[in-house]
Amino acid sequence: MISRIARTLLLTQCGIALLFYLLLTRLTPLPAPLCFLACVLLVLLLRAMITVNSFALTWPYRGRSSNPSTLTWPAIGRLFAGEFAATMVCSSWGMPFKRFDQRVYEDSTALPVLLVHGYGCNSGYWHWMSRALQEAHITHYALDMEPVFGSIDGYAPLIHEALQRVIAETGQDKIVLLAHSMGGLAARAYLRDHGTEHVARVITLGSPHHGTAVANFGVGINCGEMNWLGRAEEGTSSEWLQALAATEDAQKLSCLVSIYSLHDNIITPQISAKLEGANNIALDGIGHVALALDPGVQHMVIEEIHKAQHDVLQATSKLLRKQRG
Known part of the structure; x- marks a missing residue:
């Protein structure tokens, strides 16, 4: 569904551009190349305004005492340019045309990975992360979570089904879940329902673990479940998020790594992405969509995947020694 919506929006933009081109060539003396x-x-201006709007919406709700990091004007420019470029390529190329199901490497020395996208996206969002995983010869699968505007609870069975498929096809007993944005909440909902038996690590990128005020402007049951009620640190999580947190214990949280940006333009307050009990990694100057496209973040994710493999081997070795007495 998302791929069809993305293609429709892309065609609409082309139609607007074509109409504007025809008007310019007929009503002005400008040469055709300048009209084009x-x-x-x-x-580009219309698309840039959408990115500007995302930063404008989050500004009143930004964290203050919990986010002391400030950016220079050049860094702010790079932040905006990176997020604008990421939204352009994801919405105009990744999600409309680059959906994928699996990429398997028989010589992989890492645990297989299941990619879980965020709100309003599909597996095409992961196209650039997938290229990094391919270079590292890491087997990875992806799924599309629908209905688009449904409850996050409904995504947990989809993750479970996909995870069972990965285990069956790879022969591995444990995998890594890599999730972006709302996908991190869906991954936590999976852990609530099925535990960590087959999950070595959950890596979330820019997930609103305590909610985001931007969800108040969104559409769907899932937006209501991941909203942040109030301004900045004075607010509180939604009832759904509070109920989810009440089901979690130290074991579930210890396998979770939350990578997030202190200057996220969708998750606000940005400190919402910090999850107590998890391994939290805060970054500077990266936008929300840009997280999975950033080479530094990709390198960090691959390191965490290899660490998960190491931890599994260590745990297995320890269990064998204990059994031998």
């Missing part, structure tokens, strides 16, 4: 350039700039 003006049309391209118009589309």
Whole structure:
């Protein structure tokens, strides 16, 4: 569904650009190349305004005392440019055309990975992360979570089904869940229902573990479940998030790694992505969509995947020694 919506929006933008081009060529003396350039700039301007709007919406709700990190103006420019570029390529190329199901490597020395996308996305969002995983020869699978506007509780069975498939096809007893944004909450809902028996590590990128105020502007049951009620640190999580947190213990949280940006333009307050009991890694100057496309984040994720493999081997070795007495 998301791929069809993304293609429709892409065609709509092309249609607007074409109409503007025809108007310019008929109503102005500008040469055709300049008219074409003006049309391209118009589309880029409209798309840039969407990114500007995401930062504008989060500004009143940003964390203050919990986010002392400030950026220089050049860094702010890089933050915006990176997020704008990420939204452009994801919505115009990744999600419309680059959905995928699996990429398997027989010579992989790492645990297999299941990729879980966020709100309003599909597996195409992971196209650039997938390329990094391919270079590392890490087997990975992806799923599309629908209905798009359904409850996050409904995504847990989809993750369970996909996880069972990964285990059956790879012969591995444990895997790594890599989730972006809302996908991290769906992964936690999976752990609530099925535990950590087959999960060595859950890595979340920019997940609103305590909610995000931007969800109040969204559509769907899932937005209501991941909203943040109030401004900045004075607010509170939704009832759904509070109920989810009440089901978690130290074992579930200890396998979770939360990687997030202190300047996220969707998760606000940004400190919402910090989950007590998990391994939290805060970064500077990266936008929300850009997280999975950032080479530094990709390197960090691959390191965590290999650490998960090491931990599993260590635990297995310890169990064998204990059995031998």
